[in-house]
Amino acid sequence: MLDALDESQCLTWSEVFLFCTRSITDMMSRRTFMRVAVAAMCSVWTIAVCADVVEDDAPPNIILILADDQGWNGLSSSMSKRVPGSKSDYYQTPNLDRLCEEGMRFSQGYASATVCSPTRHIIQFGMSPAKIRVTYNNAKNRQLCDPTLALPNLIKKADSRYATAHFGKWHVSFKPHACGYDVSDGDTSNQTGNPNNQPNDPKRVYEVTARSIAFMEKQVEAATPFFLQVSHYADHLTFRSSPKMLEKYQALPPGTLHSSPVFAGMNEDLDRGVGGILDAVDRLGIKNNTFIVYLADNGFDEGHGSLAKRKAWPLSYSKGFVFEGGIRVPFIVCGPGIKAGSFSDVPVIGYDLIPTFLELIDPGFSVPECMEGGSFLPLLNNSDVSTLARPHDFFVFHYPAGRWPAQTSLLQGPFKIVKTWASGDVELFRLDDDLSEQHDISRQMPEKTDELHQEMMSYLKRVNAEFPAGYDEATDRIQKEKARASKQKKKKKRI
Numbered sequence: 001m002l003d004a005l006d007e008s009q010c011l012t013w014s015e016v017f018l019f020c021t022r023s024i025t026d027m028m029s030r031r032t033f034m035r036v037a038v039a040a041m042c043s044v045w046t047i048a049v050c051a052d053v054v055e056d057d058a059p060p061n062i063i064l065i066l067a068d069d070q071g072w073n074g075l076s077s078s079m080s081k082r083v084p085g086s087k088s089d090y091y092q093t094p095n096l097d098r099l100c101e102e103g104m105r106f107s108q109g110y111a112s113a114t115v116c117s118p119t120r121h122i123i124q125f126g127m128s129p130a131k132i133r134v135t136y137n138n139a140k141n142r143q144l145c146d147p148t149l150a151l152p153n154l155i156k157k158a159d160s161r162y163a164t165a166h167f168g169k170w171h172v173s174f175k176p177h178a179c180g181y182d183v184s185d186g187d188t189s190n191q192t193g194n195p196n197n198q199p200n201d202p203k204r205v206y207e208v209t210a211r212s213i214a215f216m217e218k219q220v221e222a223a224t225p226f227f228l229q230v231s232h233y234a235d236h237l238t239f240r241s242s243p244k245m246l247e248k249y250q251a252l253p254p255g256t257l258h259s260s261p262v263f264a265g266m267n268e269d270l271d272r273g274v275g276g277i278l279d280a281v282d283r284l285g286i287k288n289n290t291f292i293v294y295l296a297d298n299g300f301d302e303g304h305g306s307l308a309k310r311k312a313w314p315l316s317y318s319k320g321f322v323f324e325g326g327i328r329v330p331f332i333v334c335g336p337g338i339k340a341g342s343f344s345d346v347p348v349i350g351y352d353l354i355p356t357f358l359e360l361i362d363p364g365f366s367v368p369e370c371m372e373g374g375s376f377l378p379l380l381n382n383s384d385v386s387t388l389a390r391p392h393d394f395f396v397f398h399y400p401a402g403r404w405p406a407q408t409s410l411l412q413g414p415f416k417i418v419k420t421w422a423s424g425d426v427e428l429f430r431l432d433d434d435l436s437e438q439h440d441i442s443r444q445m446p447e448k449t450d451e452l453h454q455e456m457m458s459y460l461k462r463v464n465a466e467f468p469a470g471y472d473e474a475t476d477r478i479q480k481e482k483a484r485a486s487k488q489k490k491k492k493k494r495i
């Protein structure tokens with residue numbers, strides 16, 4: 001059926017849902033299954049035919065779509081008007097292109113962290129990785145994460161009528177229902193996204209989309225406002241594409257930066273999932289009352305090679321690094337009142353989502369004081385603002401331990417410092433002149449470097465952040481003996 005879907009658009013996503021849940025037939029008789037299927041289809045048809053445009057003053061629906069490991073230039077639309085290389089030279093994403101054409105692109109949209117799990121915690125809890133002490137797969141050390149103040153529970157506090165759902169990858173250290181999700185796929189992680197029994201849907205994109213649409217249909221039928229988070233397993237390892245998409249890209253000439261047919265096919269499978277959601281919003285008649293936010297949880301995951309040959313170029317590095325290639329991601333918002341095809345160069349970040357969503361739902365609702373984001377609703381309303389109201393005028397990306405080098409960066413205005421903890425080196429870049437972070441200007445501007453470094457260290461101490469193992473404050477670097485000892489200990493463990 002999914003192959004047929006590639007040939008024709010006449011099938012509904014509910015049919016895909018029935019396809020994806022075909023294992024149910026193993027548990028019930030074919031006759032019973034067909035009766036359930038027919039009832040479901042009638043219900044969908046009723047919604048499709050009878051749904052009218054919702055009242056303008058009805059509470060808005062919010063759909064958050066989260067991609068995994070999709071870099072800033074992972075779409076066939078540019079993320080910045082001024083940077084031609086901010087789109088792929090090979091991947092095609094027609095549905096995300098549609099979202100871009102209908103909404104606003106944030107050229108400087110940031111995941112809050114360099115890797116999966118911290119970003120996902122931060123979306124739920126609204127604080128930086130340093131502040132919640134979730135910077136890698138180290139959630140056992142977390143602090144300040146109170147599930148009663150997680151995003152869906154706050155939405156319900158702001159307006160108890162809301163239904164909430166999460167489908168797809170979770171990778172957060174609390175259960176979804178504890179955070180306030182009425183419906184979810186449970187405590188899923190990376191591995192859940194690599195099924196071996198779904199050759200046509202190898203990253204579960206279509207399955208996750210079908211469940212999401214079924215949830216939307218149910219809420220529209222019940223006239224219930226909803227918050228829906230759709231978290232795709234694509235484009236995370238293991239890279240897998242549907243056969244149809246793989247065939248398509250194998251026939252296309254490769255780009256200079258992007259050339260893997262499997263990755264491209266997976267990326268377009270993901271795009272088709274987004275298209276399913278967009279189509280459902282249209283079909284259900286809720287477009288004038290529904291905001292769709294799309295972003296990725298961190299930059300591309302990729303192997304080695306010179307920077308200029310990496311997938312993220314003109315951004316430096318990729319997932320795991322605090323350079324732009326690890327943290328700057330596609331960030332698009334579409335909804336009522338947002339100027340079609342618009343761009344904003346004002347920096348926004350994952351922990352801005354909570355204040356933005358709460359302001360959409362109840363402008364008078366007080367965001368908990370511990371949270372660090374600001375509402376970007378003024379930008380969506382096309383207000384001429386250049387900064388958002390946040391507790392700090394900087395972002396800190398903290399990565400003190402894990403698979404990649406321990407580094408932390410602070411971004412303030414056009415200036416960005418990158419501290420490498422092993423050496424204590426602090427580099428300074430000016431992003432408006434040097435997007436690729438190739439020219440360290442710390443020697444030309446030592447005072448600015450010191451000022452930002454002090455600000456960063458002061459922030460880390462203030463929020464009780466974790467420091468890298470072996471960090472010695474007196475020398476301001478990882479103490480070599482301690483670092484070596486720790487490394488040897490780990491090596492022994494592995495053996």
Ligand SMILES: [Ca+2]
Nearest residue numbers: 068069116297
């Ligand atoms: Ca990720």
